[in-house]
Amino acid sequence: MSHLFPTYARWNVTPAKAEGSWLTDQSGDVYLDFTSGIGVSNLGHIPKQVKKAVDKQLQAFWHTSNLFQSPLQEETAKILAEASHLDLVFFCNSGAEANEAAIKLARKSTGRSKIITFLKSFHGRTYATMAATGQEKVKLGFGPMLETFEYVPYNDIEAVKEALDDNTAAVMLEVIQGEGGVNEGNADFLQEVEKLCHENGSLFVIDEIQTGIGRTGKPFAFQHYDLHPDIVSSAKGIANGFPLGAVIGKKELAETFSPGSHGSTFGGNPVALSAAKATLNTIFEDSFLNEVQQKGELLTSLLKEQLSGVEIVKGVKGKGLMIGIELSEEATPYVTAAREEKLLILSAGTNVIRLLPPLTVSEEEISQAVKIIASVLTAKVQIS
Ligand SMILES: Cc1ncc(COP(=O)(O)O)c(C=O)c1O
Incomplete structure (x- = not known):
């Protein structure tokens, strides 16, 4: 039995090490981390x-x-x-x-x-x-x-x-x-x-x-x-x-x-x-903050482009690298489905997928994440 109070519905991922935007679990699976420890590791893991x-x-x-x-x-x-x-x-x-x-x-x-x-x-x-x-x-x-x-x-x-x-x-x-x-x-x-x-x-x-x-x-x-x-x-x-x-x-x-x-x-x-x-x-350097704005614009525009026409997507919202994808149904099954595709994301409220990538995320990592999100939201997910 676990001796921890069950305050969290924990994911089936046990981190072993992490660097930048990437997290490796104890079984050797490597995840692209768009949670940043819920908006904490803004410079990525171990800057x-x-x-x-x-x-x-x-x-x-x-x-x-x-x-x-x-x-x-x-x-x-x-x-x-x-x-x-x-x-x-x-x-x-x-x-x-x-x-x-x-x-x-x-x-x-x-x-x-x-x-x-x-x-x-x-x-x-x-x-x-x-x-x-x-x-x-x-x-x-x-x-x-x-x-x-x-x-x-x-x-x-x-x-x-x-x-x-x-x-x-x-x-x-x-x-x-x-x-x-x-x-x-x-x-x-x-x-x-x-x-x-x-x-x-x-x-x-x-x-x-x-x-x-x-x-x-x-x-x-x-x-x-x-x-x-x-x-x-x-x-x-x-x-x-x-x-x-x-x-x-x-x-x-x-x-x-x-x-x-x-x-x-x-x-x-x-x-x-x-x-x-x-x-x-x-x-707090201007050049760093400007890059965050640019990356936020890239992430938002790629999401809008690749999610347009996806039935359950109602809209993309947020600012900089704090992004919500509003769905017409519960977000959690899609968060789970993304995790199975090795992308870590969050939900917010009931119907919103929340993305909080590290502010140091690369353009390539942004495109990779958007592809996974688009495929997961397009596929039929069995809601348990
Ligand atoms: C806006 C806001 N205020 C307060 C808190 C509470 O912070 P903590 O969990 O560090 O106590 C959170 C945590 O998610 C938050 O998002």
Whole structure:
């Protein structure tokens, strides 16, 4: 018997080694990996510059606690602050922790308790972030929920206006909902939410855990829409596979997180930080981000071309290298069928195939993946 809680419906693949866009399992089968560990290994598996930085840190020291000075945290925070046009960073270990910190910052700094989030959003699995998530399935059996959140339909500005009140600390959203189905926010809607927040004295919080760190061809996806959030949360790709999260905010929030108000034993761990600094220094280069945009355009156009006329395909959506293929039926059987053809892909929501290839993916790998996806979606798949 397995001694693991069965929280994941695990695939029948046991990784043995991985490099770049490729993963080899213990039986020697080689897979083209368009999952990147669910949007984490943005520079592919074991990128040289990250490995070098981590190896160096492993020789120096592994952990000291946040009571010590940390030039590495200072330098990495500066990179994140400059890239997001914000000021201050708190390091933690995961996306949920970054959102927890964002929620605590918003509530304490405004002295208000309500936070507006959106249907089909996903913000994490802790009590606050599960409650923030606009999907009932995530909360089943875990009630009662923290009564701080009000959920409104995404891209519905009238619903936001109705929900905002004197007690609203923040509106929190993903500019492209990842787990909820690769649902893009409209620029007008997002800009209007920001305006309404600022008029109402509420903070505008953007969850960039899946969309950030170059995934859409900008350091953070909100930068496609001319937005100016007060708080941004980040994790997943930030350290290319080492556990790290960050909440990034305006300098006016400094007092809210004064000494003793928030903390984390492992948050900002030097090994994870060494990986983060090397990762961010590579991804936040303009030339790298431009290539991500070009590869995203190539992937989208090849998918549109090769899937046109395929009966069950309703459309291709997303930005950069965060792509959804919307189907008229459940996506999971097609994800399984692709895996049998040695391509690793994901689903999102019920009907969407989600592609999160490494940002370093080659044009050849993109064409190879599209061919497999087209053949799988064209073939009759037996839905079990
Ligand atoms: C948008 C978003 N927010 C938060 C999270 C939670 O992150 P973690 O699993 O690192 O806690 C996720 C994870 O999928 C996510 O996609």
